[in-house]
Amino acid sequence: MRFNSPYWRAIRRYILIFVAIALLPLALVYVVRLDQAYRIKGYEYVNESRVPVLPEESVHTLAPTDVERIEKRMERRRKLLQEKCTEFGLDVAGNDTWHKPNAWEFLFNKKYHIIWCNVFKAGSSSWMYNFNILAGYSPEFLQRTKEVFLTLARDRYPRLTIEKLREAQNDSLTFMIARHPFERLLSAYRDKIVYAIPHSYHDKLGRRIVRKYRSKNLDMNTPRYPTFPEFVRWLLKQIQLGILQMDMHFISSTLFCTPCLINFDVIMKFDTLDEDQLYLITKTGLTRVIAPEWRNAGRGKNTQELLQSFYSKLSSREMQGLYQYYKYDFELFNFSAASYFNLVDENATRK
Structure with a gap:
């Protein structure tokens, strides 16, 4: 056939x-x-390349006068940062962790020429989502995936050496988000210790803290996870032992991003994040690609109530220990700790 x-x-x-x-x-x-x-998810296709972009009605923009006003704000922040870095000698490279530029935690998007140092618990969930969008993940995929966003991001954004980072900065905008150190610490404690996922690293860490720092005289109503004073005692011990990289959620932002040794074009702050991130999106020409995000915004009571209820349980010595560790975060980014020292428990006599 x-x-x-x-x-x-x-x-x-x-x-x-x-x-x-x-x-x-x-x-x-x-x-x-x-x-x-x-x-x-608020996206639409606009051309034969089928790249998802935000529809016109979802685009947020700033008036030229607002852009100019926020630009002056950024100039003040960069100037203060430079002055404080010089004052404390942090702009001189050295071999210790405070004086060695750290490029390990930066994410560099080559296509859009934007670089971010991901300070955890400072708008990190929102911008990890945005950087995954910029990396090509669809909003629909990010909505349904069970993968950790950081894991997804690292598949698309390889770790950088300091040489590669400096080269990338030649034609890219570099930014970070600063948050009041004590607000950030409390947020990290609640997210990673109080609400730790069962059997996770932080759940196991919490159990170790309880075994080591919990008094046997506490009543039965004490929670299974470490109380805030127990957690702070553990944290101060890590600092005393020189274990500065104890956890990326609790580490000093200055140590994490080394802003005195690496140039930042935009320094956003958590308390002005609405405007700051819209300014950044406008500055980078990404208004049709990403939108201001507020993900993982927090749980329960408002911030002031939380701050008072938790920090009032600390002693003056514990508060002073925390301040000394986060001192550069306070100074470089113009935060104050005065009101927190008014909250301390003068009757606390923990060693």
């Missing part, structure tokens, strides 16, 4: 046409569902 005969060629042609017709509805359903997924 000759399979190259006109008869068999016609048969093959009809089969291919039948398969194409049969698959066409499935392909259309896939395209429509994918398009709907983007639209549901």
